[in-house]
Amino acid sequence: xxxxxxxxxxxxxxxxxxxxxxxxxxxxxxxxxxxxxxxxxxxxxxxxxxxxxxxxxxxxxxxxxxxxxxxxxxxxxxxxxxxxxxxxxxxxxxxxxxxxxxxxxxxxxxxxxxxxxxxxxxxxxxxxxxxxxxxxxxxxxxxxxxxxxxxxxxxxxxxxxxxxxxxxxxxxxxxxxxxxxxxxxxxxxxxxxxxxxxxxxxxxxxxxxxxxxxxxxxxxxxxxxxxxxxxxxxxxxxxxxxxxxxxxxxxxxxxxxxxxxxxxxxxxxxxxxxxxxxxxxxxxxxxxxxxxxxxxxxxxxxxxxxxxxxxxxxxxxxxxxxxx
Amino acid sequence: xxxxxxxxxxxxxxxxxxxxxxxxxxxxxxxxxxxxxxxxxxxxxxxxxxxxxxxxxxxxxxxxxxxxxxxxxxxxxxxxxxxxxxxxxxxxxxxxxxxxxxxxxxxxxxxxxxxxxxxxxxxxxxxxxxxxxxxxxxxxxxxxxxxxxxxxxxxxxxxxxxxxxxxxxxxxxxxxxxxxxxxxxxxxxxxxxxxxxxxxxxxxxxxxxxxxxxxxxxxxxxxxxxxxxxxxxxxxxxxxxxxxxxxxxxxxxxxxxxxxxxxxxxxxxxxxxxxxxxxxxxxxxxxxxxxxxxxxxxxxxxxxxxxxxxxxxxxxxxxxxxxx
DNA sequence: CTCTCCTGTGTAAACGTTTACCTATGTGTT
DNA sequence: AACACATAGGTAAACGTTTACACAGGAGAG
Numbered sequence: 239x240x241x242x243x244x245x246x247x248x249x250x251x252x253x254x255x256x257x258x259x260x261x262x263x264x265x266x267x268x269x270x271x272x273x274x275x276x277x278x279x280x281x282x283x284x285x286x287x288x289x290x291x292x293x294x295x296x297x298x299x300x301x302x303x304x305x306x307x308x309x310x311x312x313x314x315x316x317x318x319x320x321x322x323x324x325x326x327x328x329x330x331x332x333x334x335x336x337x338x339x340x341x342x343x344x345x346x347x348x349x350x351x352x353x354x355x356x357x358x359x360x361x362x363x364x365x366x367x368x369x370x371x372x373x374x375x376x377x378x379x380x381x382x383x384x385x386x387x388x389x390x391x392x393x394x395x396x397x398x399x400x401x402x403x404x405x406x407x408x409x410x411x412x413x414x415x416x417x418x419x420x421x422x423x424x425x426x427x428x429x430x431x432x433x434x435x436x437x438x439x440x441x442x443x444x445x446x447x448x449x450x451x452x453x454x455x456x457x458x459x460x461x462x463x464x465x466x467x468x469x470x471x472x473x474x475x476x477x478x479x480x481x482x483x484x485x486x487x488x489x490x491x492x493x494x495x496x497x498x499x500x501x502x503x504x505x506x507x508x509x510x511x512x513x514x515x516x517x518x519x520x521x522x523x524x525x526x527x528x529x530x531x532x533x534x535x536x537x538x539x540x541x542x543x544x545x546x547x548x549x550x551x552x553x554x555x556x557x558x559x560x561x562x
Numbered sequence: 563x564x565x566x567x568x569x570x571x572x573x574x575x576x577x578x579x580x581x582x583x584x585x586x587x588x589x590x591x592x593x594x595x596x597x598x599x600x601x602x603x604x605x606x607x608x609x610x611x612x613x614x615x616x617x618x619x620x621x622x623x624x625x626x627x628x629x630x631x632x633x634x635x636x637x638x639x640x641x642x643x644x645x646x647x648x649x650x651x652x653x654x655x656x657x658x659x660x661x662x663x664x665x666x667x668x669x670x671x672x673x674x675x676x677x678x679x680x681x682x683x684x685x686x687x688x689x690x691x692x693x694x695x696x697x698x699x700x701x702x703x704x705x706x707x708x709x710x711x712x713x714x715x716x717x718x719x720x721x722x723x724x725x726x727x728x729x730x731x732x733x734x735x736x737x738x739x740x741x742x743x744x745x746x747x748x749x750x751x752x753x754x755x756x757x758x759x760x761x762x763x764x765x766x767x768x769x770x771x772x773x774x775x776x777x778x779x780x781x782x783x784x785x786x787x788x789x790x791x792x793x794x795x796x797x798x799x800x801x802x803x804x805x806x807x808x809x810x811x812x813x814x815x816x817x818x819x820x821x822x823x824x825x826x827x828x829x830x831x832x833x834x835x836x837x838x839x840x841x842x843x844x845x846x847x848x849x850x851x852x853x854x855x856x857x858x859x860x861x862x863x864x865x866x867x868x869x870x871x872x873x874x875x876x877x878x879x880x881x882x883x884x885x886x
Numbered sequence: 887c888t889c890t891c892c893t894g895t896g897t898a899a900a901c902g903t904t905t906a907c908c909t910a911t912g913t914g915t916t
Numbered sequence: 917a918a919c920a921c922a923t924a925g926g927t928a929a930a931c932g933t934t935t936a937c938a939c940a941g942g943a944g945a946g
Contacts, residue, residue: 243932254896259934266935267894284697289677290623291932293614294901309643312634319633319660331674334658336643350655353613373608490839497843515814515839519821567902578926583904590905591923615902618931 242285251279262287293355300330302542303351304360305344309336311487313512313531314362317384320535321360321542328543330357339459341366348374358542363388365427380545384538386429396538400430400511403527404437404482407509410525411480412445414507420471420478421454422464422488431459434484434511453478457488464491465498472499472506479507486512486526566609575603586611617679624654626866627675628684629668633660635811637836637855638686641708644859645684645866652867654681663783665690672698682866687712689751704869708862710753720862724754724835727851728761728806731833734849735804736769738831744795744802745778746788746812755783758808758835777802781812788815789822796823796830803831810836810850 244262248255253272260266261276268276279285293299302325306314322332333356337344341364348370351359358380361371368390375381375393383395411419421438424431439449455470457463467488471478472495483489489510496503509525510517517526568586572579577596584590585600592600603609617623626649630638646656657680661668665688672694675683682704685695692714699705699717707719735743745762748755763773779794781787788811795802796819807813813834820827833849834841841850 241932244934245932255933256896256898256935257894260895263934267892269894272894286673286676288618288679288932290614290617290679291901292934294612294618294903295932295934297901299614309646310636310639312636315634315639319662322633322660326670331657331659331678333655335655336646338643346650349610352610354655355612355614493840494842503843516817518818519827565902568904569902579903580905580927581925584925587904591925593924596925612902615931616904618933619902619904621931 241288242283244285244287247276247279247283247285250283251276299355299357301333301354301356302330302358302360303333303335303347303354303356305335305337305347305351306362307337307339307364309334309338313486313529314385316531317362317535317538320532321539324536324539324543328546330546337364339364345370352379357546358382360384360538360542361388362386365389365425365429380542382538382541382545384534388429394541396534396541397430398529398534400433401437401440404434404484404511405441407511407525407527408438408441408482409445411482411507411509412441412447414480416478416480416507417447418476418478418480419453420467420474420481421449422467422471422481422483422492423454423456424484424488425456425458428459431484438482457484457491459485459487461487461491461494464488465495466491468492468495468499472496472501481506481508483508483510486510486514489514489526565612566607568609568611571600571603571607571609574607575600623679623681625657625678625680626654626682626684627657627659627671627678627680629659629661629671629675630686631661631663631688633658633662637810637853638709640855641686641859641862644856645863648860648863648867652870654870661688663688669694676703681870682706684708684862684866685712686710689713689753704866706862706865706869708858712753718865720858720865721754722853722858724757725761725764728758728835729765731835731849731851732762732765732806733769735806735831735833736765736771738804740802740804740831741771742800742802742804743777744791744798744805745773746791746795746805746807746816747778747780748808748812749782750780752783755808762806781808781815783809783811785811785815785818788812789819790815792816792819792823796820796825805830805832807832807834810834810838813838 244255244258248258251258253276257268257272258276260268261273304318304321306318308314318332318334325332333351333354335347335350337347344364345367348359348367352374360382362385363383365388368388371381371388371391381393383391383393385397387395387397423435426432442449452474453471455467457467464483464487468491471481481492483492489508492508493503496506504523507523511527512529513526517524568579568582572582575582577600581592581596582600584592585597628642628645630642632638642656642658649656657675657678659671659674661671668688669691672683672691676698684706686709687707689712692712695705695712695715705717707715707717709721711719711721747759750756766773776798777795779791781791788807791812792815795805805816807816813832816832817827820830828847831847835851836853837850841848
């Protein structure tokens, strides 16, 4: 029950291994006669080429790596799915690793991907490991940042325009007459969190208000921190009448916290970055900034294909920065 | 900027490639002197071994494949995360592919994994491809079914006891006095759906009731089908006073549907398989069957390690069927 | 009729590792 | 002194592909 090799096929078909390879790869010249003969044998023996050997010889692994900060978050996995589809189309495969928002795990992941000789890395980073990222980029591997920019790294980026979106979300609250707005911001190591917070501040300043630090709570994008934020903000002497929440997990936490406090969910107007399941049920008092992960995945795939197509190596182009 | 090989390291360190390899793998004898010398060179040149070449020579890829029916579903990805952790521990990596609940994509995925020479496949199947699965299993690769059994396939399975859980969930509704219970069941090609439906029926029969087909709606585990189910069940001449929903996505749909119909969410008592985000907010009228994906991932990892540890190949043991 | 070029096929050398086998020391035991 | 055995390290052959090169026959051009 040993695995078959190209030699077995060659022998059975009465040709050389070179010919078998040519048939399998549609390369070089091979007569129609022999071609079908070989294919018949392949089918008969149920031969499956060893892609490891192929990769070694061709010095191409036909694989790309992806590092996400939370594998259980459907936002990132929607990106991943779209990317995987694109990869499949060009016969590549996607190797997904979860960094769990932990820079040291991220580092490990990058090393693994390097050893696996992936041809590109799609990275939604934790914000750390700048030196390693730079080193890898210099060593020739294509690095594409998604969702989050990373400070000090110049590379292609596919991301949403968090700042403008946050501005608009904030303006919505202002238009509804709120002047006392609570802010649940994300961890300031993460680019999206910084951008969103900046957007909120800008909108407030434009409206002639100033940001009161008392009304800002820094969470870590987790549900638990949303609960804490709720307890903090809603127990202020003069609680906010509206809250901006920087991501959906924290918004879940916010609602859970309100529930713990015995409040009616409608007591506060909320605007959340990222959709919530069941959000339609809250629609009178909840607005969300719709994100479009599928589109990010799509565009990331295009970037990758673009780069891999031109056999790379030669050009040292300035990074293309794409914002959507 | 060519990639370094073991030869480069050997030359630089003034030793043979064999010695370098021995150092890197902690195998065979090598003096402390030479060892540190080699390691210094490795560090200095920033050499990274090519795991492709290693895999080829060793005929081990140190990789395992996983096929899930929905990559964006946090249930499966929680399993995946746990599994990936386990894999990392033993220096394996996990290759995750999304079948999107589509048997033909599943087939493609299996072929890719075979060519990649993964050492095991963890499969949450679509219910199809029995012949291929059998063939692969016969060809020596270890196949571990998770979450869902597959008809006609004998293999190790790590799954929850859906039937008993569904029974208990149903009994809860019965205890609350409901006699008119709507059922949203899942696609009958999928094992979990069959089991859950069976559990519900059993509980009803035990209570001396009989299943009325009018009150059973077959969805496809998607949110949309949950919405349709709501419209169907709640527009019956005599609508149910309680509903059993076979998975969480359909439960989301159910609530969205109720909302569309202008109903109060509290009008109906619901028991759902699989937790919902924000479910605490509904607690008076919603109960959920808590699932434990992390535990499934954990146990699946154990199975894999177990099997890989004994160098396999020799034993033809009867499959271990594990139910949790 | 010769020269060139296209077609079809085989031979063997890579790709970058690991490892079986060999040789050479030293060290302790009898 | 003779032997066994542990230590240390080199040589070269694999692993399963792809592909550069070589060669041969046939066709078309001059």
